[in-house]
Amino acid sequence: xxxxxxxxxxxxxxxxLDAEEAEIWRRSHELGASxxxxxxxxxxxxxxxxxxxGRSRRTRRRVxxxxxxxxxGLATAAAAAGVLGRPAPDRVRLHLAxxxxxxxxxxRLNPDVAHARAVAATAGGALYAADLQDxxxxxxxxxxxxxxRGATCTTAAELGERPVEVMAPIASSAEDILLVGGRVNxxxxxxxVIRYADGQRLAAAEGIDRYWLVxxxxxxxxxxxxxxxxxxxxxxxxxxxxxxxxxGLLDDDPLGTRLDxxxxxxxxxxxxxxxxxxxxxxxxxxxxxxxxLSLRYPDGTTTTVxxxxxxxxxxxxxxERQDDFAKASGLLVARDATGNVVAxxxxxxxxxxRRHG
Numbered sequence: 001x002x003x004x005x006x007x008x009x010x011x012x013x014x015x016x017l018d019a020e021e022a023e024i025w026r027r028s029h030e031l032g033a034s035x036x037x038x039x040x041x042x043x044x045x046x047x048x049x050x051x052x053x054g055r056s057r058r059t060r061r062r063v064x065x066x067x068x069x070x071x072x073g074l075a076t077a078a079a080a081a082g083v084l085g086r087p088a089p090d091r092v093r094l095h096l097a098x099x100x101x102x103x104x105x106x107x108r109l110n111p112d113v114a115h116a117r118a119v120a121a122t123a124g125g126a127l128y129a130a131d132l133q134d135x136x137x138x139x140x141x142x143x144x145x146x147x148x149r150g151a152t153c154t155t156a157a158e159l160g161e162r163p164v165e166v167m168a169p170i171a172s173s174a175e176d177i178l179l180v181g182g183r184v185n186x187x188x189x190x191x192x193v194i195r196y197a198d199g200q201r202l203a204a205a206e207g208i209d210r211y212w213l214v215x216x217x218x219x220x221x222x223x224x225x226x227x228x229x230x231x232x233x234x235x236x237x238x239x240x241x242x243x244x245x246x247x248g249l250l251d252d253d254p255l256g257t258r259l260d261x262x263x264x265x266x267x268x269x270x271x272x273x274x275x276x277x278x279x280x281x282x283x284x285x286x287x288x289x290x291x292x293l294s295l296r297y298p299d300g301t302t303t304t305v306x307x308x309x310x311x312x313x314x315x316x317x318x319x320e321r322q323d324d325f326a327k328a329s330g331l332l333v334a335r336d337a338t339g340n341v342v343a344x345x346x347x348x349x350x351x352x353x354r355r356h357g
Contacts, residue, residue, distance in 0.1 A: 060233065084208050088116035088128040089146035096130050096138050096151055102275035103351050104326075109153050111138040120181055120207025122215035125149075127181040129211060132156070141169050141213070143177045159185045163242035164192060164233035170251045171225060178216035178224050178249050180231065185210075189233035191239045196220045197227040204231075216249075226252040261286055264343035267332055269325075270316070275350035276326035280316035281305070287343035289336035298328035299322065305332070325349040 088096070093113040100108040111130035116343035125143040132138065135156035141149045163186035171178060181204075184192060192204040192212045200220060204212040216224045223229075225327065226248050233242035260266040264287040270280035274357040284292060285307060293305040293313055305315045317324075326331070329348040336342050 006355040027053045027119060041213070058228060075336060083118050083121040083126060086118045088113070088118065088130070088140070089142075089345075091146045092116065092128050092140050092142055092148060095148040096128075096140055099138060099153060102273050103354070104276055107354050109136075109138065109155070109352055111153065118139075118207075119209055119211035120205055120213035122179070122205050122213055124177045124215050125213065127179075127207065127211055127213045129183075129209070135159075137183070139165075139167060139181070139183065139211070141167060141179050141181050144181060147177065154183075163189055164231060165245045166231045166246065168246045168249060171249050172251070174225060178221060179213060180204075180216070180229070180230060180246065181211070181213035182231070183209075183211045184233060186233065186241060188235050190236045193232045193234055195230040195232060197223045197229070224248070249268070260284060263336055263345075264290075265332055265345040267345050267347060269347065269349060271350055277322045278317060278325045278347070278349045278353070279322055280314065281332065281347060282314040285311045285313065285334050285343070287334050290334035290342050291337050291341075292335045293334070294333050296331040296333060297324050298330050299324070307334075325352050 008159075011095070093116050096111050097113045098115060100110065109132055111132055113130050116128050116130035118126050119129045119139075125141060128140045128142065130138045131154060134152065136154045136159065138151060138153040140151040143149055152167050154165055164184055166180065167182055168180040179222070180194065182192075192206075192214075193201050194204060194214050194216075195201050198220070202217070204214040206212055220229075228245065228249065229245045231242075231244045231246060232240050235241050256257040260283070265285050266283040267281055268283050269278045270282060272279060273275060279302045281295065290311070291307070293307040294302050295305050295315065305313050307313050325348050329346045329352060332345050332347050333341055334343040340353060
């Protein structure tokens with residue numbers, strides 16, 4: 001069976017075409033790339049303009065989706081040749097292993113980085129995965145051969161909450177390659193389709209073990225940076241099973257402070273290699289009327305945290321208190337001039353936060 005025959009067979013199973021449509025797509029591999037993309041655009045346009053025509057509208061929609069899947073399938077086969085299943089580069093394995101650094105043994109996920117492998121690929125990037133003992137996995141998207149772009153882990157218990165898992169690394173610059181990938185976890189999802197702000201729909205490149213990856217095309221690059229995109233998981237009959245909206249992929253907040261002011265109290269814990277410890281806390285208070293700040297330890301002891309006139313604070317904990325937040329949370333409390341509480345926020349170590357979800 002040729003690659004294009006296999007793709008057409010998948011299309012027939014997912015969304016059966018009538019005899020005429022099947023013959024059209026049997027000959028589609030003879031078209032040049034530009035002709036095929038043109039056919040996709042025309043089909044999509046016809047589908048969106050048709051209304052109240054019953055079978056006619058449904059057929060055109062299927063042709064459009066079939067075109068998307070065929071194009072993505074052929075591109076995937078070319079990009080993935082010799083890549084899928086290949087062991088992850090050392091740089092990727094080290095980055096995946098670092099996800100557990102500083103965590104106590106009972107919170108480590110221990111991904112099998114020794115057997116991390118490429119599970120999806122495009123012309124400009126790849127998705128690597130390392131299995132977890134409980135049936136979940138950790139994923140890493142890379143570009144430029146082995147440059148880590150972002151990693152995430154999903155435990156087996158979390159799979160049911162994510163029919164289609166999505167990870168979308170933020171671009172380091174407007175010229176950076178844009179990659180979005182993930183894994184299909186729901187049995188009813190047969191295809192993953194990316195929808196851009198202009199309505200264009202392109203299928204994600206299918207890899208192995210139900211992983212997928214998409215490389216944003218040049219024509220949609222600016223739109224994806226600015227407006228983001230939508231990831232949709234489709235069933236065999238093309239109805240939507242899962243929809244995930246992805247925000248713009250350009251980092252418009254490099255310092256990570258834009259959302260701080262929306263919180264009554266923003267708190268950041270200061271840690272070292274041991275993520276069970278809290279060496280200090282810092283942040284800013286935005287609650288109206290707040291003039292005093294205090295930290296309550298898990299055992300109920302309270303200490304004053306100096307609050308600047310601009311609403312910022314930084315407090316380093318005594319050495320004997322740095323382990324207090326490993327297994328339980330404390331509370332940071334802001335009060336007004338009369339002593340009334342105007343805002344509060346929990347405080348815990350990084351490990352404690354993960355332990356409590």
